[in-house]
Amino acid sequence: MNDWKLCYDGFDPAQEGLREALCTLGNGYFATRGAAEEAEAGEFHYPGTYLAGGYNRLTTDLAGRSIENEDLVNLPNWLPLTFRPEGGDWLNLLATEILSYRQELDMQHGLLRRMMRVKDREGRITAISATRLVHMQEHHLAAIEWEIRPENWSGKATIRSALDGRVVNSGVERYRQLASRHFAVLTAEQVGEESIALLAETSQSHLRIAQVARTRAFAGHQPVRLERQLVEEQDFIAQDLVVASSADQPLRVEKVVAMYSSRDRAISDPLGAACICIAGAGDFAELLDSHKRAWSQLWWHGDLVLEARHRTQMILRLHIFHLLQTVSPHTGDLDVGVPARGLHGEAYRGHIFWDELFIFPFLNLRLPQITRALLLYRYRRLPEARRLAREAGFRGAMYPWQSGSTGREETQVVHLNPKSGRWLPDNSQLQRHVSAAIAYNVWRYYDATRDEEFLNFHGAEMLCEIARFWASIARWNPKRERYDICGVMGPDEFHDSYPDAEQAGLDNNAYTNVMASWVLQRALTALDRIEPVRRGQLCETLSLDDAELEAWDEISRKLFVPFHDGIPSQFEGYEHLEEFDWEGYRGKYGDIHRLDRILEAEGDSVNRYKASKQADVLMLFYLFSIEELQEQLERLGYSIDDDTVSRTIDYYRQRTSDGSTLSRVVHSWVLAHSDRSRSWTLLREALESDVADTQGGTTAEGIHLGAMAGTVDLVQRGQTGLEIREAFFRLDPHLPEDMRGLSLRLRYRGHWLELEFGCDTLTVTAPNGWSGPESIMIGSDTFPFGAGAKLDLQCRGGSWSSVA
Ligand code: BGC
Numbered sequence: 001m002n003d004w005k006l007c008y009d010g011f012d013p014a015q016e017g018l019r020e021a022l023c024t025l026g027n028g029y030f031a032t033r034g035a036a037e038e039a040e041a042g043e044f045h046y047p048g049t050y051l052a053g054g055y056n057r058l059t060t061d062l063a064g065r066s067i068e069n070e071d072l073v074n075l076p077n078w079l080p081l082t083f084r085p086e087g088g089d090w091l092n093l094l095a096t097e098i099l100s101y102r103q104e105l106d107m108q109h110g111l112l113r114r115m116m117r118v119k120d121r122e123g124r125i126t127a128i129s130a131t132r133l134v135h136m137q138e139h140h141l142a143a144i145e146w147e148i149r150p151e152n153w154s155g156k157a158t159i160r161s162a163l164d165g166r167v168v169n170s171g172v173e174r175y176r177q178l179a180s181r182h183f184a185v186l187t188a189e190q191v192g193e194e195s196i197a198l199l200a201e202t203s204q205s206h207l208r209i210a211q212v213a214r215t216r217a218f219a220g221h222q223p224v225r226l227e228r229q230l231v232e233e234q235d236f237i238a239q240d241l242v243v244a245s246s247a248d249q250p251l252r253v254e255k256v257v258a259m260y261s262s263r264d265r266a267i268s269d270p271l272g273a274a275c276i277c278i279a280g281a282g283d284f285a286e287l288l289d290s291h292k293r294a295w296s297q298l299w300w301h302g303d304l305v306l307e308a309r310h311r312t313q314m315i316l317r318l319h320i321f322h323l324l325q326t327v328s329p330h331t332g333d334l335d336v337g338v339p340a341r342g343l344h345g346e347a348y349r350g351h352i353f354w355d356e357l358f359i360f361p362f363l364n365l366r367l368p369q370i371t372r373a374l375l376l377y378r379y380r381r382l383p384e385a386r387r388l389a390r391e392a393g394f395r396g397a398m399y400p401w402q403s404g405s406t407g408r409e410e411t412q413v414v415h416l417n418p419k420s421g422r423w424l425p426d427n428s429q430l431q432r433h434v435s436a437a438i439a440y441n442v443w444r445y446y447d448a449t450r451d452e453e454f455l456n457f458h459g460a461e462m463l464c465e466i467a468r469f470w471a472s473i474a475r476w477n478p479k480r481e482r483y484d485i486c487g488v489m490g491p492d493e494f495h496d497s498y499p500d501a502e503q504a505g506l507d508n509n510a511y512t513n514v515m516a517s518w519v520l521q522r523a524l525t526a527l528d529r530i531e532p533v534r535r536g537q538l539c540e541t542l543s544l545d546d547a548e549l550e551a552w553d554e555i556s557r558k559l560f561v562p563f564h565d566g567i568p569s570q571f572e573g574y575e576h577l578e579e580f581d582w583e584g585y586r587g588k589y590g591d592i593h594r595l596d597r598i599l600e601a602e603g604d605s606v607n608r609y610k611a612s613k614q615a616d617v618l619m620l621f622y623l624f625s626i627e628e629l630q631e632q633l634e635r636l637g638y639s640i641d642d643d644t645v646s647r648t649i650d651y652y653r654q655r656t657s658d659g660s661t662l663s664r665v666v667h668s669w670v671l672a673h674s675d676r677s678r679s680w681t682l683l684r685e686a687l688e689s690d691v692a693d694t695q696g697g698t699t700a701e702g703i704h705l706g707a708m709a710g711t712v713d714l715v716q717r718g719q720t721g722l723e724i725r726e727a728f729f730r731l732d733p734h735l736p737e738d739m740r741g742l743s744l745r746l747r748y749r750g751h752w753l754e755l756e757f758g759c760d761t762l763t764v765t766a767p768n769g770w771s772g773p774e775s776i777m778i779g780s781d782t783f784p785f786g787a788g789a790k791l792d793l794q795c796r797g798g799s800w801s802s803v804a
Contacts, residue, residue, distance in 0.1 A: 001310040001311070001314070002310075002314075003310045003311075003313040003314040003317065004106065004107050004108040004314070004317060005104050005105060005106055005107065005108075005314070006022060006023070006104070006105040006107070006314065006318055006691070007102065007103070007104045007105075008102065008103040008104075009101070009102050010101055010102075011093055011098050011101040011116070013043075013044040013093075013094060014044070016035075016036075016039075016044045016045055016046075017044070017045075017046060017697075017700030017701075018693050018699050018700045019034060019103060020033040020034045020035045020045070020046060020047075020048075020700065021033060021034075021344045021345050021690075021699050021700050021701070021702060021703055022034070022105065022318070022690065022691065022699065022703070023103065023105045023112050024322070024325065024342070024343070024344040024703075025110065025111075025112055025132060025133060025134040025142075025325065026134050026325035026326060026328075026342075026343050026344075027134050027135060027136045027139045027325060027328055027330060028052060028139070028324075028325065028326065028327050028328025028329070028330040028331045028334075029051070029052055029139040029140070029328075029330045029334065030049060030050065030051045030052065030054075030075075030134070030139075030259060030343065031049070031050055031134065031325055031326065031342070031343035031344060032047070032048070032049040032050075032078070032079065032134060032142065033046065033047060033048040033049075033344065033345065034103075034105070034112050035047035035048070035079060036093065036114065037079045037080060037081040037082065037130060037132075037144060037146070038080070038081065038082035038090065038091045038092065038093070039093070040164075041167070041170065044094065046170075046171050046345075046700075047077045047079055047167075048074045048171055048344075048345060048346070049074065049075045049076070049077060049078060049079075049259075050072050050073070050074065050075065050343040050344075050350065051072075051073070051075060051207075051209065051259075051261055051263070051343075052326075052331070052334050052336040052343060053263055053334055053335060053336040053405065054072060054073050054075065054202075054207060054209070054261065054263065055070050055071065055072055055073065055205055055207075055350065055404045055405040056070070056071060056073045056182040056183070056202035056203060056204050056205045056207065057069065057070045057071075057204045057205065058071070058178070058179035058180070058181075058182060058203070058204070059179065060177070060178045060179045062177060062178065062414070062423065063414060063423040065413075065414075067178070067412070067413060067414065069178060069349060069410075069412060070349065070351075070404040070405060070410050071169050071182065071346065071349040071350060072339065072343070072346065072349060072350020072351075072404075073169065073182040073183060073202055073207075074167050074168065074169045074170075074171065074182070074346065075167065075183075075200070075209050075211075075259075076163055076164060076165040076167055076183075076185070076198050076200050076209065076211055077163070077164040077167055078142065078163055078211050078213060078257045078259065079132075079144070080160070080161065080162035080163070080164055080238070081130075081144055081146060081159070081160070081161050081162075081215075081253065081255050082159070082160050083128075083146075083148055083157055083158060083159045083160070083253075084157065084158055084160075085120065085122075085124050085126070085150070085153060085155060085156075085157050085245075086155050086156040086157065086158075087122075088120050088121070088122060088124065089120065089121070090160070091118065091128075093116075093118070096118045096119070096120055097118065097119040097120075098116060098117075098118055099116075099117040099118060099119055099125065100115075100116060100117045101114070101115075101116045101117075102114070102115045102116070103115075105318075107317050107318060107321040108295065108296075108299065109291070109292045109295055110133060110134070110136055110291060110292070110294075110295045110321075110325075111131055111132065111133055111288075112130075112131070112132045112133075113129070113130065113131050113132075114128075114129070114130045115127075115128075115129045115130075116128050116129075117151070122153075123152070124150065124152065124153040125150075125151040125152050125153070126148060126149065126150050126151065126153075127147075127148075127149040127151060128146060128147065128148055128149070129146070129147045129149075130144065130145070130146050130147075131144070131145045131284075131288075132144045132145075133287065133288065133291050134325075135287060135290070135291050135294075136291055136294035136295055136298065136328065137290050137291065137293070137294035138281075138287070138290065139328075139330045140258050140259055140260055140273075140274070140277050141256065141257065141258055141259075141277065141281055141287065142256075142257045142259070143254065143255065143256045143257070143284050143287050143288075144253075144254070144255045144257075145252065145253070145254050145255075145284045146159075146252070146253040146255075147250050147251070147252050147253075148245065148250060148251045148252075148253065149250040149251075150245050150246065150247050150250075151247060152247060153247065154244075154245065154246035154247055155244070155245065155246075156242060156243070156244055156245070157242075157243055157244075157245045157251070158240050158241065158242050158243075159215070159217060159240070159241040159243065159251075159253050160231070160238050160239070160240050160241075161196075161213060161215035161238060161239050161241070161253075161255050162196075162213075162231070162236060162237065162238035162239075163188065163196055163197070163198040163211050163213055163236070163237055163238075163257075164235075164236050165183075165185035165188065165198050165200055165235035165236060166234070166235045166236055168180040168181050168182070169182060169346055171345050171346035171347075171701060172345070172346045172347050172701045173418075174416045174418050175346070175349075175416075177416075181203075182202050182203060183200040183201055183202045183203065183207075183209070184200065184201055184203065185198060185199070185200050185235040186199045186200060186201055186208075187199045187271070188232065188235065188236065188237035189237070190230050190237075190239070191212060191275055191278075192279075193228065194214045194215060194216060194228075195212050195213060195214040195215075195275075195278055196212070196213050196230075196237045196238065196239055197210065197211065197212040197213075197237075197271060197274065197275065198210070198211050198212075198237055199270070199271045205405065206262075207261060207262055207263060208261060208262040208270050208271075209259070209260075209261050209262075209270065210258075210259065210260045210261070210270035210271035210273070210274040211257055211258070211259050211274065212257065212258045212271075212274040212275055212277070212278045213255055213256070213257045213278075214254075214255070214256045214257075214278050214281070215239055215241060215253065215254070215255045216253070216254050216283075217241050217243055217251055217252065217253050217254075218251070218252040218253075218254070219249050219250070219251060219252070220252070224243050224244075224251065225243070225244075226241045226242060226243045227241075227242040227243075228240070228241055228242075229242065241253070254283060254284040256278065256281050256283075256284065256287065257278075258273075258274040258275075258277040258278040258281065259274065260273040260274045260277070263334075265333055298324055298328070298329075301366050301367050301747075302320045302323075302324055302366050302367070303317070303320065303744070304316065304320075304712070304715060304716060304742065304743070304744040305742070305743045305744070306715070306739060306741065306742055307739065307740040307741030307742070308738055308739040308740065308741075309738065312684070312687065312739070315687045315688070315691050315711075316687070316711065316712055316715065318690075318691060318708075319687075319708035319709065319711055319712050320362075320712055322342055322344070322703050322705065322708055323359065323362065323363075323705060323708060323709050323712070324367075325342075325343070326338060326339070326342040326343050326344075326705060327359075327363070327370050327373075327374065328370070329367070329369070329370065331370050331373045331374065332369055332370070332372075332373040334373070335376075335377060335380060336374075336377055337352035337356070337374060337377040337378070337403060338352060338355070338356050338359055338374055338705065339351060339352055339702075339705070340352065340353045340355045340702075340704070340705060340706060341701065341702025341703060341704065341705065342702055342703045342705045344702045344703045345700065345701045345702030345703070346701060346702065347698065347701035347702040348402070348702070349404070349410070350404070351402040351403065351404055351410050351411075352377075352402065352403040352404070353401065353402055353403075353434065353706075354401075354431070354433065354434045354437040354438075354491075355662070355705060355706030356374060356437070356441060356706075357437040357440065357441060357623075357706075358662060358665065358706040358707070358709055358710040358713070359705060359706060359709040359710075360374070360441050360444065360445060361444065361709075361713045361716075361717060362709050362712050362713045362716060363709075364444060364445055364448040364449065365448055365716065365717075365746040365747055365748065366746070366747060367747075368445065368448060368449045368451070368747060371441070371445045372445065372449075372451065372454060375441060375442060375445060375454070375458070375459070375462075376458065378399065378407075378438050378462065379458045379461075379462060380407070381399070381403065381406065381407025382397055382461070382462065382465060384400075384406055384407035384408050385397035385398055385399045385400070385407060385435070385465070386465065387408075388400060388408070388409060389469050389472070394469055394472040394473050395468050395469065395471075395472040396464075396465045396466060396467065396468025396469030396470075396471070396472060397435065397462070397465035397466050397468070397469055398432065398435055398469045398473075399434050399435045399438055399466075400429065400434070401428055401429040401430075401431045401434050402428075402429070409429055411426060411428055411429040412426050413425070413426060414426055417597045417600050417601060418597070419594075419597040419598060419600070419601035420597070420600055420601035422600070424600065425504070427489065427496040427497070427504035427505070428489065428493055428496070430487065430488050430489040430496065430504060430505050431488070431489045431490070431491065431493075432473065432485075432488045432489075432512060433488070433490065433491060433509070433511060433512045433515055435466045435469055435470075435519075436466070436470070436512065436515035436516060436518070436519050437515075438462065438466065439462065439463050439466040439467070439519040439522060439523075440515070440518070440519070440623060442455075442459040442462050442463055443459075443463070443522050443526075445459075446459055447724055447725065447726070448724055448747075448748065448749070449749060449750070450749045450750070452530075455526060455529065455530055456530045456531060456534045457534070459526065460523075460526040460527060460529075460530050460534070460535075460538060461538060461541075461542070463519065463522055463523040463526045464523045464526070464527065464538065464542055464544060465542070466519055466523070467519050467520045467522075467523035467524075467552055468542075468544075468548075468552075470485075470516035470519055470520055470555070471520060471548075471551055471552050471555050473485055473488075473516075474516065474555050474559060477560065480560060481558070482558050482559065482560035483555050483558050483559045483560060484507060484508055484559075484560055485507070485508060485509070485512055485513055485516060485559070486505065486506075486507040486508070487503070487504075487505030487506075487507070488505055488506060488507075488509055488512055489504075489505065489506060489509070490506070490509035490510075490511050490512055490570060490571060490616040491511060491614060491615065491616045491619055492570065492612040492613050492614055492615075492616035493596070493613050493614070493659075493660070494595070494596050494606040494607070494611060494612055494613040494657075494659070495570070495571070495606070495607055495612070496607065497607055498573065498607065499577070499605065499607050499608040506571040506572070506573075507571060507572040507573070508560050508561070508562050508571055508572040509570065509571045509616070510561050510562060510568040510569060510570060510571065510616075510617050510620070511570075511616050511617055511619050511620055513559045513560060513561050514559075514561060514620055514629075514632060514633070514636070515620075515623075516555075516556075516559060517555070517556045517557070517559045517632065517635065517636055518556075518624075518632055520552040520553070520555055520556035521552075521553075521556045521635070523552060524549060524552060524553060524556075527539075527549070556635065556636075557635055557636060557637070558636070558637075559636060560572075561633070561636060561638055562574070563638070565651075566644060566647070567617075567644060567647055567648040567651055568617050568620075568640075568648060569617075570612065570616050570617050570652070574610065577608060577609055577610045578608055578609050578610065579609070579610055580595075580609040580610060580611040580655070582611075585598070591696065592657055593613075593657045593658055593659040593695065594613075594657075594659050595611060595657055595659070596613065596659070610655050611655055611656075611657060612652065612655055612656045612657070613656070613657060613658075613659035613660055613663070614656065614658065614659060614660040614662055614663035614666070615652070615656065615662070615663050615666035615667060615670075616652070617648060617652055618648070618649060618652050618653075618666055618667065618670050619666060621645065621648075621649065621669075621670040622666045622669050622670055625723050625725075626642070626645060628725065646674055649670050649671065649674070653667055653671075661686065661689040661690070661695065661704040661706070661707035662704075662706050662707055662710060664682045664683075664685050664686040664689070664707070665683075665686050665706075665707055665710035665711060665714060666710075667679075667682050668680075668682035668683040668686060668714055668718070669714055669718045672714075672718045672719065672721075672734060673721070673732075673734055676734055676736055676737070677736075677737070679718075679736070680736035680737070680738070683711060683714055683715075683736070686707055686710070686711050686714070687711050689704060689707050690703050690704055690707070690708065715739075715742065716744060716746075719733065719734060719735055719736065719739065719742070720732075720733050720742070720755070720757060721733055721734060721779075722746075724748070727773050728773070728777070729748070729772060729773045729776045729777065730776065730777040730778070731755075731762065731764070731776070731777070731778050731779075732777075732778070732779050733757050733762060733795075735757060735759065740758070740759055741756070741757060741758050741759070742755075742756075742757040743755065743756045743757070748772055749771065749772050750771070751766070751767050751769060751770050751771065751772065752767055753765070753766060753767070753770075753772075760794060760795040760796070761792075761793065761794050761795070761803075762778060762791070762793045762794075762795070762800070763790065763791065763792050763793070764776070764778075764785075764789075764790070764791045764793075765789070765790045765791075766785060766786065766787060766788060766789045766790075767787070767788070768787050768788045769787055770785075770786060770787040770788070770789070771787075772785075773785065774786055776791075778791075778793060778800045779795070779798070779799065779800050780799070781799055781800045781801070783800075783802075
């Protein structure tokens with residue numbers, strides 16, 4: 001098995017949606033699903049092209065109200081390329097006889113290949129080999145090469161190359177009652193002899209998208225004689241290339257496409273820019289060459305090499321691959337966030353949630369400039385977050401649960417339960433913890449990079465404004481002499497209110513309150529850390545005075561954290577909920593990961609039960625080391641010992657359905673040291689989430705980027721026990737039994753560190769110029785470290801020593 005390739009043998013219409021999502025190609029600027037070039041959207045195929053940040057809003061009248069949604073727009077389809085022998089039908093895999101079919105996603109080189117042999121009604125056999133790329137360096141370009149080899153026939157063939165603007169957003173079945181036509185085609189025309197162009201504009205955001213496609217045909221490297229015919233239909237333009245083909249002379253067709261938008265930098269006229277770009281674009285071989293080089297450089301930064309099962313290695317690469325296609329070095333030039341479902345489909349409408357919490361740790365230690373760009377997306381939306389806070393009666397910055405173009409709250413107001421067919425209120429915007437995640441991300445980025453400029457001019461302001469929000473939402477409770485945070489939701493989306501309560505929201509979610517305390521404290525640290533002049537300026541700009549800073553300190557020590565049976569409660573009153581009949585429901589329904597939908601369809605509510613969709617309290621053990629968490633709780637006047645930690649993990653693990661793909665990542669992480677084999681089982685399940693579509697159909701609607709990046713980080717930091725905090729750098733490797741080795745390089749505060757882990761060996765090499773800590777901890781042993789140092793270590797009886 002090649003661990004750089006995801007391969008499929010045979011054509012299976014029912015699998016197309018999944019394959020399309022998993023074989024998406026992109027470059028951070030735009031991405032296109034791995035739909036067949038000759039396929040149209042229908043029951044099985046769903047071509048989709050999405051531009052990073054390419055949103056539009058539409059209004060639908062539904063369930064008696066007018067609902068506005070912002071969507072990542074499915075853009076005109078640039079893929080169409082097909083052929084037919086004279087007198088025959090256009091290639092259609094659903095209707096023709098398929099003699100062989102293979103599809104390969106080559107992650108090393110960023111290519112999608114399909115090889116097939118088909119036989120038409122007349123018995124004509126044709127072998128077709130298709131290769132596609134979305135250029136990783138020239139991010140406005142994409143290209144397709146088809147080789148068409150007639151095996152037993154000769155004669156005229158027609159090749160059709162099109163740009164299709166008859167596209168709507170219909171990739172997610174449960175959104176199909178919503179308005180879906182986001183753009184109008186303004187022009188569709190021929191440009192010069194070899195190219196066609198299409199210009200579209202979205203209806204509300206007035207985003208202009210231009211595509212220009214150049215199509216050429218060759219026999220070997222020689223252009224073939226051909227006749228071109230223009231095909232114009234409503235919102236659709238194509239060129240038919242009529243050529244003579246014969247059994248001994250395969251035909252090579254190259255389609256090169258340029259895409260520009262009015263959102264680009266340095267742009268005036270997207271269509272003009274696309275025309276200029278296509279005129280200067282190289283041929284397929286040249287583009288392939290430069291594309292491969294760009295990927296090779298990216299892999300240098302991003303790869304991790306395992307000595308383990310090939311499948312584990314392959315899936316980890318698949319996850320890194322999709323992450324780097326969604327956000328890439330091009331992200332730095334864009335003003336975009338990282339959508340939870342990638343640029344791979346329409347689930348969650350391309351919105352941005354808290355999932356970057358699971359994504360940034362990988363980027364921080366590989367390509368931190370991408371994290372910086374993505375944090376700036378949040379920084380630019382501070383005014384909107386301030387407005388949201390103000391409107392809700394708070395101060396500071398309250399980030400939205402779902403964010404899109406402007407950073408306003410994009411969470412839908414109603415959602416459809418496909419099991420009951422009912423539209424229900426969606427209260428998930430009460431997940432105020434998203435703001436804490438953003439603050440956490442700012443700080444962890446700073447810790448990994450020591451990017452002082454960022455902290456001084458962006459990060460500290462975000463931290464202060466988020467801290468101010470937490471201070472204003474916290475209410476003093478004189479009875480218990482503590483601060484409460486009420487009316488919120490934790491990460492577990494199964495609980496949005498108390499059973500039978502009229503109003504949505506829960507009180508004192510343990511995760512939220514501990515995070516709020518941490519943010520308040522970090523904002524104070526950040527103010528101490530930045531330059532005094534900058535601190536003065538920031539305090540002046542934000543009208544921050546000593547009294548307010550003292551209040552932050554006080555609140556950070558006195559927030560309430562509920563406990564029951566000696567363990568932290570998910571929220572206040574959690575202990576009064578009923579136990580859920582896990583066995584009974586598993587027996588009845590099999591798959592119960594979305595038991596919120598099952599129970600609602602039964603007329604019941606998951607709010608009544610001790611049943612979580614995903615990790616909530618346990619998020620604390622994921623985001624902080626035990627020592628850090630203990631310090632944080634001590635600051636709040638609570639204490640947890642090791643026994644409480646393991647009881648807490650067991651308690652919530654047993655009561656979680658893993659209805660979110662993020663859940664297994666967290667659970668695997670928290671068990672990494674105490675129960676290696678369970679942790680490994682969970683990691684393997686998390687690895688399979690998308691590639692095997694274990695949630696039964698959700699991957700076709702878009703990959704789960706948080707879980708993908710989270711699994712990579714689980715190996716990168718979880719299995720290696722990597723902890724970076726202030727001047728503290730520690731590795732505490734616990735490789736799972738079937739992982740015999742792991743090599744990776746990490747970027748730490750401006751330098752690359754090389755790490756090689758064996759079963760009980762470890763080599764750490766610092767580059768010349770290393771300016772990180774002068775000692776590092778491995779397990780509980782400390783070793784001197786410095787520029788050019790190489791530590792060759794062996795573990796015996798739990799303690800590490802140098803190999804002489
Ligand atoms: C999860 C959220 C997540 C969202 C987007 C939901 O199913 O519960 O935690 O942010 O998906 O991935």
